[in-house]
Amino acid sequence: MSILQASCHCGAVRFEVEEPEWVMDCNCSRCRLYGGLWAYYAQRDVKFASKPDTSIYMWGDRMLEFHTCRTCGCATHSTEVGTEDAERIAVNARLIRGLHPKRTRVVQKNNGNDGVFWTHTESPVLPSHDE
Known part of the structure; x- marks a missing residue:
């Protein structure tokens, strides 16, 4: 696997990660609106250039912090x-x-419970965490 660079549009949040084998397209309202396509890592495997200057948003069961x-x-x-x-x-x-x-x-993960995705894949859609 190769190490790839990543950053937000302005470059204030920069990090590097190994190339992911797969990414998740969640169709919940938050991921759909923000255009999230998620690659998962152990925290120690994401190397931020500096402490990310982000705002945090939580919703629903308030178990995840979404950073922007x-x-x-x-x-x-x-x-x-x-x-x-x-x-x-x-x-x-x-x-x-x-x-x-x-x-x-x-x-794809059907957390929006409507089966609608902008991406295409041959993999079966994973059910919502609510199902």
């Missing part, structure tokens, strides 16, 4: 609530430079 850049507003990553060193972090794969859509498998 304070300057440009890009959705950058999400973490578990209240843990600086959470076991898992999701980064917005749309920010990763050099990630090629034809090399990366897309997994």
Whole structure:
């Protein structure tokens, strides 16, 4: 796997990660509106250039912190609530430079409960966490 660079639009939030084998397209209202396409890593495997200057938004069961850049507003990553060193972090794969859509498998998760996705994949759609 190769190490790839990633950043928000303005470059205030920068990180590097290994190329993911797959990314998740969640169709919940939040991910759909912010254009999230999520790659999951162990927290220690995401190398931020500096402490990210982000705003945090929580909704629903308030278990996840959704981070957006304070300057440009890009959705950058999400973490578990209240843990600086959470076991898992999701980064917005749309920010990763050099990630090629034809090399990366897309997994869809029906958290919007309507089965509507903008992406296309041969993989079966995963059910909502509510199902």
